[in-house]
Amino acid sequence: MENNEYFTEKIAPKKNKDNAQSELRPENRRRGNYPRKPKSSAEFPAETGAAQIFPSADENSTKVEIIGVRFKDVGKIYYFSPNGENFKHGDKAIVETARGVECGEIVLSNRNIPQNSLVSPLKKIIRKADVNDIKQLEQNRVKEKEIMRTFSEKIRFHKLDMKPIDIDCTFDGSKILFYFTSDGRVDFRDLVKDLAAIYRTRIELRQIGVRDEAKMLGGLGICGRPFCCSSFLGEFQPVSIKMAKEQSLSLNPTKISGTCGRLMCCLKYEQNCYEDFLRTTPKVGAYVETPDGRGSVEEVNLLTGILKVKLDKKPDVPIVINKEEVRVIKDGKIRVNNDEIKALKKLEE
Secondary structure (H helix, E strand, O other), rough: OOOHOOOOOOOOOOOOHHHHHOOOHHHHHOOOOOOOOOOOOOOOHHHHHHEEEEOOOOOOOOEEEEEEEEHHHHHHEEEEOOOOOOOOOOOOOEEEEEEEEEEEEEEEEEEEEEHHHEOOOOOEEEEEOHHHHHHHHHHHHHHHHHHHHHHHHHHHHHOOOEEEEEEEEEEOOOOOEEEEOOOOOOHHHHHHHHHHHHOOOOOOOOEEEEEHHHHHHEEEEEOOOOOHHOOOOOOOOOHHHHHHHOOOOOOOOHHHHHOOOOOOOHHHHOHHHHHHHHHHOOOOOOOOEEOEEEEEEEEOOOOOOEEEEEOOOOOOOOOOEHHHHEEEEEOOOOOOHHHHHHHHHHHHH
16 A cells, blocks of 8 residues: 555644634624534544534424434534434444544434524434444454554654554544644654554544643543543633633632643633623722722622722721622723733633
8 A cells, every 4th residue: 555545634733713614604604603613623523524503593494303423422412314213312323424434422312403503414324333333333442542552652663752642443444543742743754654554544643732632531620520621521612811810710820720731611611600790790990989988999709799998088998898889980890911911821722
């Protein structure tokens, strides 16, 4: 087999925005209703060939029957036509994707949705997985462990600055994906040649980010529980330094970052509540009127609504008062200064 028959690819942790927008219907793009872009560099919708669902569709349009399939334990859900089969949660199905033939788990049983909610064509499944298919899937998992050992040995042999993370064999064996992390670009052409010579199939090396690494490897967070990303988060949500600022958290990197070294995903969970509180609570620096006179807000407890106000006439003795008892004359603003942005920017990458 010639070298040009092998397929290799290096994908940087940051994605091309055009990929996500290419799946939009024109009418949805005009309205500005963009579906969420996949956050994981280890899993792309276009790569599966499966349909994606646009949430705000007309419920009165023609219905189509779909099932939801997941290819990883905690991954995105992709949609296929059941092709006349009835599936239960936990069943397996053989489907054709852009990566090849794959075996996925049914996480959404048969249901009808509006046809215009689909933003890409709906493919049919090949068949419901039988006993032999399940056996083949188990053999692939064993094979992946053996390939990982070989992958690690070859990296050491070629003295490459890369860390092997995971191996993914397609169900039909037409492709093997090698996931790794590295601080920079890596010339792995010789490595690909060695791997292709051993396994005689299409080889793809993919560089992933630290968030994807944590999702694949798993572990325990500072809360003592397993990582959210490896337990139940199908895709990463955007988390910003401003969220930590709005939640009155210390901007100490060790306090607001996870094991991956990026901002903790759980900062997103209560952000909507904090945004509601901020709409009804004076911010630090706000100028307010109290029963004892006017003054500026020095401290705020968003959860209790308790404020500490420094009065103009008694600046040495701040008063503690409930937000319901004050009238805002000029509200303050929550700002992240340039020094904080520069010090913490890496946490958002």
